[in-house]
Amino acid sequence: xxxxxxxxxxxxxxxxxxxxxxxxxxxxxxxxxxxxxxxxxxxxxxxxxxxxxxxxxxxxxxxxxxxxxxxxxxxxxxxxxxxxxxxxxxxxxxxxxxxxxxxxxxxxxxx
Amino acid sequence: xxxxxxxxxxxxxxxxxxxxxxxxxxxxxxxxxxxxxxxxxxxxxxxxxxxxxxxxxxxxxxxxxxxxxxxxxxxxxxxxxxxxxxxxxxxxxxxxxxxxxxxxxxxxxxxxx
Numbered sequence: 001x002x003x004x005x006x007x008x009x010x011x012x013x014x015x016x017x018x019x020x021x022x023x024x025x026x027x028x029x030x031x032x033x034x035x036x037x038x039x040x041x042x043x044x045x046x047x048x049x050x051x052x053x054x055x056x057x058x059x060x061x062x063x064x065x066x067x068x069x070x071x072x073x074x075x076x077x078x079x080x081x082x083x084x085x086x087x088x089x090x091x092x093x094x095x096x097x098x099x100x101x102x103x104x105x106x107x108x109x110x111x
Numbered sequence: 112x113x114x115x116x117x118x119x120x121x122x123x124x125x126x127x128x129x130x131x132x133x134x135x136x137x138x139x140x141x142x143x144x145x146x147x148x149x150x151x152x153x154x155x156x157x158x159x160x161x162x163x164x165x166x167x168x169x170x171x172x173x174x175x176x177x178x179x180x181x182x183x184x185x186x187x188x189x190x191x192x193x194x195x196x197x198x199x200x201x202x203x204x205x206x207x208x209x210x211x212x213x214x215x216x217x218x219x220x221x222x223x224x
Binding site: 031032034042043044045046089091096098099100101102103104 | 144146151152153154155156159161167169170201209210211212213214215216217218
């Protein structure tokens with residue numbers, strides 16, 4: 001079983017503040033790293049799929065970086081808004097099509 | 112745009128009963144997956160089908176069986192439900208191509224008494 005860890009498990013952010021959190025994954029046999037956004041009572045939605053060391057992806061105020069050599073990815077939220085409140089999941093893909101998900105970081109943005 | 116459709120959305124079973132969760136996708140995806148989500152544990156892979164005609168065990172396959180009926184449909188069966196299988200079940204699909212994300216259904220909330 002591959003070890004994919006996310007930290008912190010949860011965080012509270014004041015509206016307007018920026019924040020970031022981490023996904024750690026095995027540094028060997030890397031194929032891809034996925035980020036998903038999961039709102040309460042909905043299904044996970046894809047944010048990014050990152051495949052190359054040094055990749056940086058951006059969607060609006062959310063961005064992500066990838067370091068495959070040391071096995072970590074950061075997700076950043078700039079100027080957090082209440083609608084950013086969700087659980088953010090990362091998932092590691094080694095050989096094959098299956099993903100191993102981390103436990104998620106639950107973000108609560110307080111007005 | 113239907114995407115990934117799961118039925119039913121909710122189900123309550125008694126211990127020992129059997130049932131099949133249905134999943135269908137209309138995106139012509141090659142790969143399909145079944146996950147369970149339990150509090151504090153993220154998503155855990157039960158079974159997956161990399162392509163039509165193949166199925167493989169994931170992280171937590173015990174107590175489940177799957178059938179990839181055709182390219183569109185991937186069902187999950189509980190032969191003899193146990194309280195430990197109370198969970199929210201998600202079906203997902205993907206093209207199977209590196210760099211493409213998975214698309215998830217809305218989930219089935221299953222309670223076993």
